[in-house]
Amino acid sequence: xxELVVISGKGGTGxxxxxxxxxxxxxxxxxxxxxxxxxxxxxxxKPRILSRNTFSGGSCAxxxxxxxxxxxxxxxxxxxxxxxxxxxxxxxxxxxxxxxPIACEGCGVCAWFCEEKAIEFAPAESGQWFxxxxxxxxxxxxxxxxxxxxxxxxxxxxxxxxxxLAVKRKYDLVIIDGSPGIGCPVIASVTGASLVLAVTExxxxxxxxxxxLAQLASHFGIKTxxxxxxxxxxxxxxxxxxxxxxxxxxxxxxxxxxxxxxxQAQIKAQSVVEFTDNGAAADMRRLWSDVSDRLGRVIPLVPx
Numbered sequence: 001x002x003e004l005v006v007i008s009g010k011g012g013t014g015x016x017x018x019x020x021x022x023x024x025x026x027x028x029x030x031x032x033x034x035x036x037x038x039x040x041x042x043x044x045x046k047p048r049i050l051s052r053n054t055f056s057g058g059s060c061a062x063x064x065x066x067x068x069x070x071x072x073x074x075x076x077x078x079x080x081x082x083x084x085x086x087x088x089x090x091x092x093x094x095x096x097x098x099x100x101p102i103a104c105e106g107c108g109v110c111a112w113f114c115e116e117k118a119i120e121f122a123p124a125e126s127g128q129w130f131x132x133x134x135x136x137x138x139x140x141x142x143x144x145x146x147x148x149x150x151x152x153x154x155x156x157x158x159x160x161x162x163x164x165l166a167v168k169r170k171y172d173l174v175i176i177d178g179s180p181g182i183g184c185p186v187i188a189s190v191t192g193a194s195l196v197l198a199v200t201e202x203x204x205x206x207x208x209x210x211x212x213l214a215q216l217a218s219h220f221g222i223k224t225x226x227x228x229x230x231x232x233x234x235x236x237x238x239x240x241x242x243x244x245x246x247x248x249x250x251x252x253x254x255x256x257x258x259x260x261x262x263x264q265a266q267i268k269a270q271s272v273v274e275f276t277d278n279g280a281a282a283d284m285r286r287l288w289s290d291v292s293d294r295l296g297r298v299i300p301l302v303p304x
Contacts, residue, residue: 001166002194002295003159007178007186009209011038014229015199017262019177020044020271021284022291023136029173031134032162033141034155034189036127041177046269047132047139055142057153058106060124061099063087067118068096074110074119083110102147129158131165138165152184159188173295182216190217195295196224198250200241202234207241214248224250225294227287231255253294254287256280 006022008015016033019041023031033041063074063083070093075083082103087096099110101124111121129142140162142154162174176193179185190196196217200210210226217224226245231238232255242252257280265275273281 001163001172001174003163003174003176003192004195004197004291004295005034005176005178005190005193006197006199007189007213008180008199009182009206009213011180013180013199013201013206014256014262015180016041016044016177017266017272018197018199018227018229018256018284018287019175021273021281022175022288023134024271024273025285025288026136026173026175026292028169028171029137029175030162030166030169030171031137031139032158032174032176033139034158034176034185035179036142036144036151036154036158037179037185039141039143041139042132042141044266044269044271045134045136045139047130047134047141049130049132051131053129053131054125055127055129055144055154055157056123057126057148057151058124059108059121060101060104060106061108061110062101062120062122063097063099064118064120065090065096065098067116069093069116069118070096071116072097073113073115077109077113079109080105080107127154129154129161131161137171138169140165151179152188155179155185155188182212186216187220190222191220193222195291196222197253197291198224198226199229200226201229202231202237202241204237207237207244210241211244211248214245214250218248223294225253225291226250227252227254227256229256230258232257251294253290254283256283256287 087098111119126148127144178189198213200206228238259280265272
């Protein structure tokens with residue numbers, strides 16, 4: 001099974017636009033949105049949710065007011081200032097302590113040292129993940145809750161579910177919309193992948209971000225390609241990025257021009273290749289052909 005991961009150094013470079021076009025052009029592929037902190041692939045693909053599942057990325061403490069004696073040991077030990085002396089009374093004390101679930105880091109120290117066993121330490125719901133159907137095939141995606149963490153763990157979970165779904169449906173390609181940057185969610189997105197496509201833009205920050213992505217992929221021994229989006233806004237810098245890619249051993253597989261049709265397509269909840277045949281859509285088609293070739297197989301395009 002091949003896993004193609006599309007990543008970028010930051011948000012807004014066009015990574016999801018590329019994935020949406022690949023979804024329209026690929027045949028028999030499972031789609032995954034691993035940008036769980038700010039997922040947006042669903043805005044273009046409009047998935048119909050088939051199953052909804054709870055994700056727990058850790059545990060959270062909760063003080064049970066009826067058992068609390070307000071001794072203050074928990075507040076004294078909490079290094080994250082997550083415990084406050086303003087909980088409800090219980091007949092024995094006028095006030096008890098309470099835990100702020102957002103500030104709580106889930107270390108469990110308070111529960112461990114509470115002599116009254118008044119602190120419940122249980123898995124906390126951090127978000128949800130979904131298995132859906134789109135007009136271009138199955139899709140696995142997720143949404144973290146407000147201020148929730150452990151997105152790397154959630155990324156690994158939905159990647160695993162996507163591969164299992166691909167096996168079940170006898171698909172041999174998984175296309176992943178990776179997280180931006182180089183942090184834990186990105187590492188979880190690319191680890192063990194067949195091929196990484198880095199989407200960058202012709203700016204100084206784009207050059208800097210691409211270097212970091214190339215170094216990350218090289219560290220994990222993953223073959224990496226690069227595509228310069230909106231290259232015609234600064235052709236000179238686009239050439240510099242491509243030259244830097246060559247120096248780093250990364251192959252350039254395409255350029256995508258700036259095209260207002262991409263935005264118009266998004267307004268209509270479409271990928272640009274569904275919206276038009278010209279401009280950036282033609283660039284996307286060439287890019288997909290080149291990338292699929294480098295996956296070691298030619299994946300048929302959907303007839304138009």
